[in-house]
Amino acid sequence: MLLRHTPKEVKDRKALTINPAKTCQPIGAMYAALGIHGCLPHSHGSQGCCSYHRSTLTRHYKEPVMAGTSSFTEGASVFGGQSNLLQSFNNLFSIYDPDIVAVHTTCLSETIGDDVSQITQKAIDEGKIPAGKHVIYASTPSYVGSHVTGFSNMCASIAKYFPEKQDYELDQVNILPGWVEPSDMREIKRLMSEMHVPFVMFPDTSGVLDAPQTGFHQFYPKGGASVPDLKRSGASSFTFALGKFSSEAAGEELRKKCDVPYEVMEVPIGINATDRFLMKVSEVSGCPVPESINDERGRVVDIITDMQQYLHGKKVALFGDPDILIPLTEFLLAMDMKPVHIVSGTPGKYFMERMKEIMGDDFETGNVKNGPRADMFLLHQWIKNEPVDLIIGNTYGKYIARDENIPFVRMGFPILDRIGHSYFPVTGYAGAMRILDKMLGAIMDQMDREAPEEKFELVM
Amino acid sequence: MEAAILKDRENQIFIKEQSQGEIACEKSSLAGSVSQRACVFCGSRVVLYPVADALHIVHGPIGCASFTWDIRGSLSSGPELHRLSFSTDLREMDVIQGGEKKLERAITELGELHKPSAVFVYATCIAGIIGDDIAAVCKRTAEKLGVPVLPVHSEGFKGTKKDGYKAACDALAKIVGTGDISGIPKVSINILGEFNLAGEAWMIEDYYRRMGVEVVSVMTGDGRIGKISKAHGVSLNVVQCSGSLTYLAEHMEEKYGIPYIRVSYFGIEDQSRALYDVADFFSFNPELRTKAEEIVREEISVIMPRIQYYREKLAGKKAAVYVGGAFKAFSLIKALRLIDMSVVIAGSQTGNKNDYKQLEELCDPGTVILDDSNPLELSRFVLEKKADLFIGGVKERPIAYKLGIGFCDHNHERKIALAGYEGMINFYKEVYSSVMSPVWKFAPRNNRRKSHE
Ligand code: SF4
Ligand code: SF4
Numbered sequence: 001m002l003l004r005h006t007p008k009e010v011k012d013r014k015a016l017t018i019n020p021a022k023t024c025q026p027i028g029a030m031y032a033a034l035g036i037h038g039c040l041p042h043s044h045g046s047q048g049c050c051s052y053h054r055s056t057l058t059r060h061y062k063e064p065v066m067a068g069t070s071s072f073t074e075g076a077s078v079f080g081g082q083s084n085l086l087q088s089f090n091n092l093f094s095i096y097d098p099d100i101v102a103v104h105t106t107c108l109s110e111t112i113g114d115d116v117s118q119i120t121q122k123a124i125d126e127g128k129i130p131a132g133k134h135v136i137y138a139s140t141p142s143y144v145g146s147h148v149t150g151f152s153n154m155c156a157s158i159a160k161y162f163p164e165k166q167d168y169e170l171d172q173v174n175i176l177p178g179w180v181e182p183s184d185m186r187e188i189k190r191l192m193s194e195m196h197v198p199f200v201m202f203p204d205t206s207g208v209l210d211a212p213q214t215g216f217h218q219f220y221p222k223g224g225a226s227v228p229d230l231k232r233s234g235a236s237s238f239t240f241a242l243g244k245f246s247s248e249a250a251g252e253e254l255r256k257k258c259d260v261p262y263e264v265m266e267v268p269i270g271i272n273a274t275d276r277f278l279m280k281v282s283e284v285s286g287c288p289v290p291e292s293i294n295d296e297r298g299r300v301v302d303i304i305t306d307m308q309q310y311l312h313g314k315k316v317a318l319f320g321d322p323d324i325l326i327p328l329t330e331f332l333l334a335m336d337m338k339p340v341h342i343v344s345g346t347p348g349k350y351f352m353e354r355m356k357e358i359m360g361d362d363f364e365t366g367n368v369k370n371g372p373r374a375d376m377f378l379l380h381q382w383i384k385n386e387p388v389d390l391i392i393g394n395t396y397g398k399y400i401a402r403d404e405n406i407p408f409v410r411m412g413f414p415i416l417d418r419i420g421h422s423y424f425p426v427t428g429y430a431g432a433m434r435i436l437d438k439m440l441g442a443i444m445d446q447m448d449r450e451a452p453e454e455k456f457e458l459v460m
Numbered sequence: 461m462e463a464a465i466l467k468d469r470e471n472q473i474f475i476k477e478q479s480q481g482e483i484a485c486e487k488s489s490l491a492g493s494v495s496q497r498a499c500v501f502c503g504s505r506v507v508l509y510p511v512a513d514a515l516h517i518v519h520g521p522i523g524c525a526s527f528t529w530d531i532r533g534s535l536s537s538g539p540e541l542h543r544l545s546f547s548t549d550l551r552e553m554d555v556i557q558g559g560e561k562k563l564e565r566a567i568t569e570l571g572e573l574h575k576p577s578a579v580f581v582y583a584t585c586i587a588g589i590i591g592d593d594i595a596a597v598c599k600r601t602a603e604k605l606g607v608p609v610l611p612v613h614s615e616g617f618k619g620t621k622k623d624g625y626k627a628a629c630d631a632l633a634k635i636v637g638t639g640d641i642s643g644i645p646k647v648s649i650n651i652l653g654e655f656n657l658a659g660e661a662w663m664i665e666d667y668y669r670r671m672g673v674e675v676v677s678v679m680t681g682d683g684r685i686g687k688i689s690k691a692h693g694v695s696l697n698v699v700q701c702s703g704s705l706t707y708l709a710e711h712m713e714e715k716y717g718i719p720y721i722r723v724s725y726f727g728i729e730d731q732s733r734a735l736y737d738v739a740d741f742f743s744f745n746p747e748l749r750t751k752a753e754e755i756v757r758e759e760i761s762v763i764m765p766r767i768q769y770y771r772e773k774l775a776g777k778k779a780a781v782y783v784g785g786a787f788k789a790f791s792l793i794k795a796l797r798l799i800d801m802s803v804v805i806a807g808s809q810t811g812n813k814n815d816y817k818q819l820e821e822l823c824d825p826g827t828v829i830l831d832d833s834n835p836l837e838l839s840r841f842v843l844e845k846k847a848d849l850f851i852g853g854v855k856e857r858p859i860a861y862k863l864g865i866g867f868c869d870h871n872h873e874r875k876i877a878l879a880g881y882e883g884m885i886n887f888y889k890e891v892y893s894s895v896m897s898p899v900w901k902f903a904p905r906n907n908r909r910k911s912h913e
């Protein structure tokens with residue numbers, strides 16, 4: 001009973017977060033930067049943050065994660081980190097030879113007020129950035145937003161820097177996939193190819209954070225959006241910004257800089273959101289949704305039909321990032337399940353508004369909270385007061401699942417104790433099938449495990 | 461890409477009997493290098509983390525707390541408050557207006573909720589920069605709650621992990637000396653610098669108990685505030701040579717006149733030494749030495765035949781060792797030698813001159829000795845020296861695997877005990893299973909090598 005310290009009675013807390021359902025901006029920026037080919041993320045601050053962010057990404061992906069650090073000392077935190085950053089550029093380019101350095105700030109460099117854009121300009125003026133190399137940067141103070149905000153900020157920086165405005169339009173669309181796994185990016189790319197729609201996707205961590213074993217340690221694995229592609233994205237006909245929290249800012253930057261129109265759509269998780277996404281892609285590109293994809297959809301519906309008696313009315317608690325929770329909730333409702341407790345540490349009014357729309361009457365009877373003190377402690381208290389049949393969220397949910405003996409499906413970031421998330425998608429119809437497989441597996445395993453002898457049956 | 465070496469780092473790489481002069485170390489990492497090092501806060505957090513009946517409140521933005529939430533696997537036989545994550549989750553307004561009020565409230569709310577035996581309040585970079593008077597808040601809330609509320613001055617930028625150890629020791633020093641020590645026998649010790657990963661402290665405590673030595677406190681493995689408060693009642697401090705608790709041992713020597721010895725619990729030789737040294741300290745009671753010898757004989761006779769098995773399989777294999785503290789490297793080299801494995805790369809994140817001198821003496825000629833290294837150097841030397849095994853921490857694991865060689869975690873990610881006699885077998889077993897795994901046959905680099913032969 002690890003969480004025996006959690007009391008059932010929910011009291012209003014003012015000043016503290018217990019077992020957070022979020023983390024800080026720079027790790028999101030680091031993840032986004034890794035989705036550009038040949039890009040080395042660089043953390044402007046002290047070593048600790050960078051080390052934590054690399055460790056956590058390493059644990060989640062089981063892949064080497066490289067990033068530089070400005071290695072602040074006390075001196076730097078008093079006099080500013082300019083000389084550290086300038087020296088960093090020197091060293092990064094001469095030793096690690098990246099095509100791009102993606103700098104993000106930390107709480108510390110933000111608070112002392114380092115102006116990274118000015119320092120970068122100085123580096124360019126002083127010839128510290130070798131010809132043909134790029135430096136982009138994002139401001140990512142951790143005391144604002146969450147890791148999702150950091151991801152969004154870095155995506156916006158990429159969109160601000162690389163795309164080039166053209167007076168012609170290319171027969172292609174941009175896809176900003178939002179904070180999803182390499183497997184999801186791969187899946188979305190597959191759907192686009194299946195539809196014969198030319199596209200540019202960024203960031204794209206497939207091939208980077210699910211790299212094959214080669215016997216060598218590649219500093220820059222072969223995946224990731226390429227610089228030429230990024231440049232070309234300025235001439236695309238349309239941008240799909242998937243996930244309001246993670247992609248809207250980048251979509252808007254692209255529009256401002258290159259006049260590419262965009263639409264914010266939900267990450268295609270579950271049937272409805274995938275339908276909407278594919279229809280819109282079809283509408284924009286003029287390419288119909290092919291039979292092969294319709295068949296995939298049909299298979300999802302078939303599974304739900306077959307298994308609906310096990311899904312009906314099941315109460316679910318979920319937690320994680322808003323862009324994932326929104327379509328996931330919609331999917332659960334579509335399967336006649338009941339999402340009753342939902343928390344997201346990431347702040348933002350839109351989350352509650354959209355949840356209200358999706359959930360209708362269920363919103364009033366359920367517990368939904370995001371932002372300050374929407375944490376795992378609160379989620380656990382809610383579950384104690386109204387037990388659920390299933391929990392969906394990142395690895396940290398395992399404590400509650402174990403203590404309360406509730407089936408648990410891992411989805412979200414971080415997943416530190418299982419594999420699969422980087423290889424099998426949760427997006428698209430294929431992803432919907434995987435979610436179904438995992439949920440049904442978890443629920444039915446528990447039924448099997450706990451069924452009294454006389455009710456234990458071969459066929460369920 | 462060709463792995464070059466940073467010019468400024470050249471003298472932090474030393475090849476025994478090839479390099480001139482001595483290795484440079486104790487430098488802060490070069491800005492722009494992909495360092496494997498962490499921060500002061502990290503050092504404090506890992507040392508204090510296992511104290512299970514205390515609240516650990518991280519005063520700062522959410523990241524520092526969320527990244528250190530239950531990552532250490534220090535087992536507790538009772539309460540598990542230490543495994544939860546408490547944060548003041550500072551927001552923009554707090555950074556502007558100061559976070560003292562928020563902190564005070566957090567301590568009070570949590571204190572009332574959990575009734576802890578003590579509260580540790582960690583200052584992170586931001587808390588330091590915005591100038592919150594954490595000590596004052598701790599003082600006020602301690603009075604209110606009636607338990608010690610201790611500031612841990614662990615602002616990340618103020619140095620390295622080592623400075624964090626010191627901050628943690630300062631906090632512990634305030635608890636030591638507050639408990640009742642009547643009834644503590646003369647033959648008693650504290651074990652310092654042992655964190656009970658995978659239950660290691662329990663194994664070691666058990667050896668000492670079998671010798672007839674009372675262990676008053678372990679710091680901080682399976683730690684309790686009550687036991688720590690009595691720590692000044694012992695005759696001897698036994699410091700696991702991780703270096704992390706040496707400050708406290710020094711402090712206790714000065715303040716309470718308690719001497720300390722350094723030991724290591726890793727490797728047969730060192731583990732046995734750790735028992736003998738304690739026995740010899742209490743030389744007025746020769747019985748202890750006899751008992752210690754008995755234990756050593758007994759334990760070794762059990763594991764030796766098994767070690768023989770691993771030696772036969774692993775002899776001649778080469779290892780790369782890159783760990784946090786240099787002491788760990790010493791023990792590892794000896795342990796690998798026992799099964800006729802050689803160490804071709806040896807490095808640490810935080811070694812000092814003395815450490816590296818010792819390391820050099822211990823190593824074979826041609827061994828690459830590294831200070832504060834980075835993935836590029838590490839992978840370059842692994843290939844150059846044809847290592848079969850890498851021993852390191854979480855960030856090194858996937859690098860080793862990508863290179864197609866075995867890996868053993870000697871940091872805090874491990875789930876099996878490596879200390880003591882039983883730990884040795886666990887260690888060899890892990891090395892064996894990793895180095896000999898059939899998966900390496902599939903690694904393209906190895907395949908290629910084969911077809912060239
Ligand atoms: S360096 Fe500072 S901000 Fe970063 S993890 Fe350490 S204490 Fe936290
Ligand atoms: S919250 Fe700030 S200081 Fe802490 S790890 Fe994140 S960036 Fe670093």
